[in-house]
Amino acid sequence: MDIFVQQxxxxxxxxxxxxxxxxxxxxxxxxxxxxxxxxxxxxxxxAMVAFTVINALAAGGLPPLAVVLIGTxxxxxxxxxxxxxxxxxxYRPLRQAPRLAPLITAIGVSIVLQHxxxxxxxxxxxxxxxIIPLTTYTFAGAVVTGVQLTIVGLCFAxxxxxxxxxxxxxxxxxxxATAQNPQVARLMGVDVNRVIAxxxxxxxxxxxxxxxxxxxxxxxxxxxxxxxxxxxxxxAAVLGGIGNVPGAMVGGLVLGVVxxxxxxxxxxxxxxxxxxxxxxxxGERCADGGHFVLFGSNYQDVFAFVVLIxxxxxxxxxxxxxxxxxxx
Amino acid sequence: MNRGKLLWAGVALVAVxxxxxxxxxxxxxxxxxxxxxxxxxYVLLALGLNIVVGFAGLLDLGYIxxxxxxxxxxxLLASPQFGLHLPxxxxxxxxxxxxxxxxxxxxxxxxxxxxxxxxxxxxxFGEIVRIFLNNxxxxxxxxxxxxxIAGIDPVRLAGVDFSRTDTVLGAAFSGPMKYYYLLLLLLLxxxxxxxxxQNSRIGRAWEAIREDEVAARxxxxxxxxxxxxxxxxxxxxxGVAGGMFAAIQGFISPESFVLVESxxxxxxxxxxxxxxxxxxxxxxxxxxxxxxxxxxxxxxVQQALFGKMLVEPEVxxxxxxxxxxxxxxxxxxxGVLPSAVRKRELTHDRAS
Numbered sequence: 001m002d003i004f005v006q007q008x009x010x011x012x013x014x015x016x017x018x019x020x021x022x023x024x025x026x027x028x029x030x031x032x033x034x035x036x037x038x039x040x041x042x043x044x045x046x047a048m049v050a051f052t053v054i055n056a057l058a059a060g061g062l063p064p065l066a067v068v069l070i071g072t073x074x075x076x077x078x079x080x081x082x083x084x085x086x087x088x089x090x091y092r093p094l095r096q097a098p099r100l101a102p103l104i105t106a107i108g109v110s111i112v113l114q115h116x117x118x119x120x121x122x123x124x125x126x127x128x129x130x131i132i133p134l135t136t137y138t139f140a141g142a143v144v145t146g147v148q149l150t151i152v153g154l155c156f157a158x159x160x161x162x163x164x165x166x167x168x169x170x171x172x173x174x175x176x177a178t179a180q181n182p183q184v185a186r187l188m189g190v191d192v193n194r195v196i197a198x199x200x201x202x203x204x205x206x207x208x209x210x211x212x213x214x215x216x217x218x219x220x221x222x223x224x225x226x227x228x229x230x231x232x233x234x235x236a237a238v239l240g241g242i243g244n245v246p247g248a249m250v251g252g253l254v255l256g257v258v259x260x261x262x263x264x265x266x267x268x269x270x271x272x273x274x275x276x277x278x279x280x281x282x283g284e285r286c287a288d289g290g291h292f293v294l295f296g297s298n299y300q301d302v303f304a305f306v307v308l309i310x311x312x313x314x315x316x317x318x319x320x321x322x323x324x325x326x327x328x
Numbered sequence: 329m330n331r332g333k334l335l336w337a338g339v340a341l342v343a344v345x346x347x348x349x350x351x352x353x354x355x356x357x358x359x360x361x362x363x364x365x366x367x368x369x370y371v372l373l374a375l376g377l378n379i380v381v382g383f384a385g386l387l388d389l390g391y392i393x394x395x396x397x398x399x400x401x402x403x404l405l406a407s408p409q410f411g412l413h414l415p416x417x418x419x420x421x422x423x424x425x426x427x428x429x430x431x432x433x434x435x436x437x438x439x440x441x442x443x444x445x446x447x448x449x450x451x452x453f454g455e456i457v458r459i460f461l462n463n464x465x466x467x468x469x470x471x472x473x474x475x476x477i478a479g480i481d482p483v484r485l486a487g488v489d490f491s492r493t494d495t496v497l498g499a500a501f502s503g504p505m506k507y508y509y510l511l512l513l514l515l516l517x518x519x520x521x522x523x524x525x526q527n528s529r530i531g532r533a534w535e536a537i538r539e540d541e542v543a544a545r546x547x548x549x550x551x552x553x554x555x556x557x558x559x560x561x562x563x564x565x566x567g568v569a570g571g572m573f574a575a576i577q578g579f580i581s582p583e584s585f586v587l588v589e590s591x592x593x594x595x596x597x598x599x600x601x602x603x604x605x606x607x608x609x610x611x612x613x614x615x616x617x618x619x620x621x622x623x624x625x626x627x628x629v630q631q632a633l634f635g636k637m638l639v640e641p642e643v644x645x646x647x648x649x650x651x652x653x654x655x656x657x658x659x660x661x662x663g664v665l666p667s668a669v670r671k672r673e674l675t676h677d678r679a680s
Contacts, residue, residue, distance in 0.1 A: 035444045090654055100387055101657045103444050104598055107389070107591060108653030115646045119639065227587065231455070234448055298463050305452035312445060313437045 005142035007264040008257060013148045013217065015256020016155035020210040021233030022240065022248035023162060024203030030243035031179045031199050032095065037106030038086060040230015041113040042079045042204045046211025047221040048121050049075040051128060058129040067131055068216060075208040082113070083204025087197055110227070117223040125222045128215055151213045158206065159249045165202070166245055175199060179243070228301065232259075235308035241318025250319055255304060263300040270294035346512060350505040361504040365576060367616035368511040369569050374596040374612035375518050375605065376565025381594065382603035383531060384558035385538030387447040390434070390454025391593055394563040396461060396585035397430050398423040398570025400471060403580050406481040409472065416483045420571050427567025428560040430457075435559035439552055454590055461582040476581025483510065483575045507576050514572065518565060522605045525561075534558055535603075588646070595649045599656055601663025610665055619645050 021043055028036045050071035057067045090105040135146035166172040174195045177185040186192050214229065215221045232255065240251025272294065311318060353360040373395060380388045401423040405414045434453050438446045465473030482503070525531045533554045536544035545551045574580050592615065600611020622641035630637050656663060 035448060037447075090658075093658055097657075097661065099444060100385065101661055103387060103447055104594070105654045105657045107594070108650045108657070111591060111646055111650030112654070115643050115650065118643060228455075231448070231452060235452070238445075296463070296466065299459060302456050302459055305449075305456050308452055309437050309449060312441055312449060316441065 002141040003264060004261070005140050007260045009139075009142045009144055009148065011257035011260030012253060013151050013256070014260060015236075015253040016152045017210050017214050017217070017252075018229075018233050018236045018256050019249045019252025020155055020158060020206050020213070021229060022237040022252045023159070023245065024207045024210075025230075025234050025237040026240070026242055026245060026248040027175075027199050027203050029237070030245070031175060032091075032182075032196055033243075034091060034102050035106070035234065036086075036091075036200075036203070037103065037230075038110040038113060039203065039207060040226035040228075040233070041110050041117070042083055042207040042226070043211040043214065043229055043233075044221070044223060044226030045082060045113065045117060046075040046079045046208030047215035047225065048117055048126075048211075048223070049078045049208075050212040050215055051121070051126050051221050054131070055129055058131050064131040064133070068212070072209060072212045075212055076205050079204040079208035079211075080201045083200045083207075084197055087200040091200075092193070092196075114223055114226065121221075121223060123223060125220050128219045128221065130219065132216065147217060151217060154209075154213070158209065162202075162206070163245065171195070171198060232301075232304040235304040235311075238308055239311050239318055241320045244318065244320050247318055247320035254319070255307060258307060259300060259303045262303045266299060267296045350508045354502065354505060358502055358504055361502070361508055363617075363620055365504055365507050365511055367613055368508070368515055369573055369576075370593070370596060370616040371515060371609050371612040372511070372518060372569040372572070373566060373593045374600070374608050375515075375522050376562045376569065377593050377597050378522065378562075378603065378605070378608045379525070379534075379565070380558050380562035381597050382608065383526065383538070384534040384555060386555065386558060387444075387594075388450045388559075388562065389447050389587075389590055389594060390450035390452070390457070391562070391566055392585050392587075392590040393434075393454040393457035394427040394430060394566030395570040395573065395589070396457055396582070397427045397563075398567030399574040399580045399584070400461065400477075400570075401426050401567070402571040402574040403477040403480050404470070406575075407477055408479050409477050413481055416485055416575065420568060423567045423571040424564040425567075427570070428564040431559040431561075431563025432556055434563075435556045439555055451587070451590070454585075454587060458582050458585055461585070471582075474582060476579060476583070478579045480574050480578045480580065482578065483507070485510075504576075507572075511572060514568065518568075519605060519609070526603075526605065530554065530557065592649065595653055599652055599663060601665040604663065604665050607663050607665030611663065614664075615649070618648060 021039070024039045024042070025036060028034055028039070050068075053071040053074045054067055057070060060067075062070075086109055090109050091102050094102045094105060132147060137144045137146075137149075164172075166175060174185065174190045175198070177188065177190055178192050178195045182192050185195075211221075214225070233252065236251040236255040237248045238251070239255055240247030240249065242248075349364065350361050353364055373391070376394075377388060377391045380386050380391070402419050404410060405412050405419045405422065406416075407413075434450060438449050441449070461471050462474055464471040465475075471477065483506075533544070533549045536547065536549055537551050537554055541551055573584075593612075596612040596615045597608050598611070599615065600609065601607025619641065622644055626639070626641045626644055627637065630639065660666075
């Protein structure tokens, strides 16, 4: 039971980060039906910039919280700039092109960003300096760290802020109008290009924060971290219903929990020695408390993809979405 | 000379060049024959992917998974791993069939979905295959995990061992040279299949699906079946290429089947011109030789200018790929050698 609660806590933390990254995908998709393949790289760049700043300030004697905040404050504008440049140079010229075209440029942008990051930050795994003192709380038998609480709290605050932005401001109204029908939105006086650029920039800012959180949570960053994280966040966005802002939040949290619980229990579930009939057949491999584990926790990364495929097959509109995958 | 004769003269010239090329290359060193072989493997892969991406318009970002499946099928059936040593001509069809099965497995759940979902799912699929290859060393050791499988049998056909040098009529045929001719034969077959497919009923159906799936279905095309067929055929070519890769290398590990390789094959197809066989071959050759080209230029130039290596050729290669993908899409969306259909679309000349 303790393990269950513990994995639930870990899963929620991870899921909150996925949710923030997924928001970047879902907002862009909602407005121009483009999968911004390079979004994961924005997260990576956010983590990298924050790493550089935090590393430089770590010895300066500033309070740890201030160091992380300054790191985030530097990462966010950099990512916003990269996000804007990406939209302007690689996606805007192709807005009328066939769907395959912007997807291919997105892959190109992602490769270029990844390898530029490699040139700047080397191909090594970068370890964040351990400046945040480890505070732990015990809750229902699970150990919760201060960082985890902060991440989850911050994610919920950001989701609430974004929901306010989308549903309560002029920009949000313009975004929703553009998502529904760009031509009509333009006729109503919405500067569509500007709204789309704003969407990319907001998504990039969220991605940057997610990158900092991911980096400080795991304590490491590497130039390749963006692609898998991006894929999982995309899976989360699809799970929640792509194009749907609350959906991305739910999808992220669910995926994080599924992944953590899955990784925690798959070893037990697929240990054939737990099943009396099979254990007998396997004989000595199961004797003396031996194990015959088919799939261990090293299959953790598979869950997100399996969830993605299952959702696409059985409920393409996701948990909360009405938008359908094959909507033209 | 009329055009027909000129064409045949051209074909004959290319054929003679291709036949004599390994001799010329082996003067420069056997390494060059190997490089040519790998370039041909990439051409095989690119032509396989061209069926899926170019003809049917389904962007597959996990294509390397089929290459991996083909390679592992060959490795498991012809290596000390399980003590099996089946002959080459038995394994290659099995590899192609298993890869095709994987292609259908991938295609089936994504059939209803639009292209961009498919891209992500295929990408995830490629990763899943790699994760499995990496971890299937437990509890039963199937793939030996990250260590990879070594000691894979070379090709033995009609008593000819492809790992040894033979002398025929006074000319020495080294192992890589024999593989060169075998690959050339395979390549010829696959080029023929590609060209014939393009102008067949199936090829036209794929083209119709690519351009407008709803309209294609309205015209009575079995879109589901056709898409699955594209996946299966593309995958089986990948499987054949993978089998050849395993035989030539003698060693395979999951390292060889990473996402970057998938992206590389996609780049070849896109750069050369999706859907155009000649363009895809050109794209594959261009990109396959880029690393070699960089090895001969970037390293010496950097050594001369800075006295040390600042930027590894590998990184430059990837930057070139990435930029090429973006620039081609922006300025020449149909590729270096566009297919006739795509060219027609781009110039809005629908009269023909």
